[in-house]
Amino acid sequence: MTTSRMRLKLVAAACGICLLSAGSASAMGLMQAYESALVNDPTYRSAVSENIAGKEFRKIGRAGLLPTVQYNYGTAKNQAEITQPNPYISIQPGVPTITNNYDYTSLTNTLSLRQTLFSLDTTARYRQGIAQTNYSDALFTARSKDLMIRLVASYADAKYAEDQLDLFRAQRNAFAEQKRINERMFEKGEGTKTDMLETQAKLDVAEAQVIEAQDNLLTVRNTLAAIVGAEVTQLDGLRPDFHIMSVVPASFDEWMNIANENNPEIIAGKYSIEASEEEINKSKAGHTPRLELNASYNRAISDSLVNRSQDQTIKSIGVQLVIPLYSGGYVNAISNQAVANRDKARAELDATRNRILIELRKQFNAMQTGVTKIDALQKSVNSATLLVEATKQSVKGGVRINLDVLSAEQQLVATKRDLAQAKYNYLISFLKLRVAAGNLTMDDLQTVSAYFSPLN
Template identity: 45%
Template sequence: MRHFLQSKRGLLVQAIGAALLAHSSGASALGLMQAYEAALKNDSVYRAAYFTNEAGKENRVLGRAGLLPSLSASYSGSKAKSDITTGGRTVKQDYISRSTSVQLRQTLVNFDALARYKQGVLQAEYSDAIFLSEAQQVAMRVVGAYIEVLFKQDQLALAKSERDTYLERMKVNDRMFEKGEGTRTDMLETRARLDVAEATVLEAEDNLAATRITLQSIVGADVNMGELDALTPAYNRPPEDTLGLEGWQRLVMESNHEVRARKLGVDISQQEVNKQRSGHYPRLDAVASYSKADSDTINTINQDSTTRSIGFQLTVPLYSGGAVSASTRQAVANREKAKADLQTEIDKAMLELNKDYDSLVSSVKKIEALIKAVDSGQLLVQATEQSIKGGVRINLDLLDAQRQLSSTRRDLAQARYTYVLSFLKLRAAAGTLSVNDVREMAGYFR
């Protein structure tokens, strides 16, 4: 498990290094991989998770400290004035008192320290799991925002194309009307569709601007129109998944970072129970000390003493007002809550997995169907144009065919993007999403 975490962290370090190189190169285009690398460097949520993990690593050292020797030293010095009265006679004494001591303590039997050590190790691993989860989430945020901008660009392009088609159709209607071959109804129908298309273009422009701002906030850089790489036509027929739903479910139980963090939470809660119960158990320490005193008391004025000692100290708790029992019951309740949270996380992960898997499988079939639908729609538009010339169809039929073609193209773009997101979501759910997966997916964007 430790090797697995180190390898994951190594990939993240490589990605951050690549981000710095990309940043220094001053490249204007923002590809998917460049956006991801920039987010690792600039995304505030990821940076917060990184430093949270750095703090969490120290729990391992803090837990271990209770099992290691502790060494302390003290020094005191004072000027004393005393009056000593004996048989009615008073003698004044002025002297300097000094005391120096060094103590070494080593725990031999300490159930509290042992529980704290185990808990510290688990807390460090918990922090790693949360960080790896956030590393996956930043990838999903970047890809999601990147694809959303592309989709909004596609919608804008389709809206403009539809508007331009209506503009051209308006010109055709005008010419035909002038020649007496068209009707005013055809002109009004096209004008109505054109007005709606103009409004759709404006709405698409606003939506694109909003999604661009979202992507900019993640990558920490300006994103200009036309700057992003588009999904290539080669991704129209993505490879089908061969692992199967059961295979993905096994990976969720084995590697999902959120599930793993909840499992560690249960173990941490168990160590908290052990720690609280240790309040009833004795503690045994080995203690060695060295002390040196000069005029330490009024009876040792002008006397120096040196003391060396080594031995054992046994501490047996007897009664603390019921605090130990109460804190133990509290820890047990929190452990049961952690178990319930674990089951909730498993159910949530499985639900999301099933949804993403179904989306992945259906997207493949949907993409294939929509490719055929686009080809058919183009043929329908061409055939309708010819039919109008032959007097078989009317202008409204062509407008409907063109609108249906635009809608089908939009649905095809959305299906392709849905497959990309489902592909990455499945790997994130399985806990296997890495820089390599983002790099592989970025290869389909040019």
């Protein structure tokens, strides 16, 4: 199945999913968001159209190798007046000239064919067209993978913003509950005014954090909505049984070899150099001869005054040799320009390869360190949760003070927030590593999607 057909099927499936889910557009899973983005994301739609246009380079280049057939038809109403010396002046003295008037219709029909037999320019254009189409396909592949990354990153940002809002609300509620406890203890003479003021200050800050988190959530949801083409008010959350994936292959050198062979941006750079090489061949062909086969069929009726009232049919076939001799330095100039552009394409490929390898190393390291970071933060969350409960009990026993409870609550919220962000970053690094290597597939997106589940 061709890439175009696969893309059409994906779009059709996405349209069906969008229609089926129209009634519940507010709740959106990761795969549903991706299917919607295939239809609605402006950047991806632009890439699709650009790729469709790029595929025509192959046909444009091939056209020069195929025959050109042309048909011409013409008809005209002609009137002519011819004045000439009187050949019968001896018989008609006094009449030095004779004027004749003609009125006739002319008709011409011409069918011509031209076929290139030898042309280095045409051959170079054909090979260049293939390279340009391959470049367009590779670039589209890169942009298709970019859509996955942009979507998952935006989805994770929106979900992380939801998590932050939930955490800040929980913190605010905890402070509000602590405030009520302080007030009851103060009324009984067991608490202090200082405890109430401390709690009120923390509660005010928590209220401000909730408002800020709400604004941030609105912003990231709008960013996601621009990609999926629909308003999003609810997303699937991370599953509680978050597990670590193994990095296969485990060697960075293997990942580097995979990237050099499969990364679509590197492949596109190679095709860009190939197209530039053919541009050099095409420009240098301006000094080489060109051989063409020409054939024509011509029928003319009264095509001229001399041939009026005559019906002529002419058939011809032959070859034409064109040898360029001098073009004012044009060929040398465009050849030098093409060489410079080829060198530029090589330098750009080196820059692209360096950028890709740096990104590959970054994400490879992020996957490895992410495992340790998530494990450490999970332990920290467990400890912080126990600390909050223990501190509350210690306050009742007079060992700890109110400020210790507030600090423990804040530490728990911060640790849960850091853990959530570490998990999202880990999943994004998993995809980015494969994007840099050039082996990201729908199965990888499905793998990440399995980490999310609808909220109960």
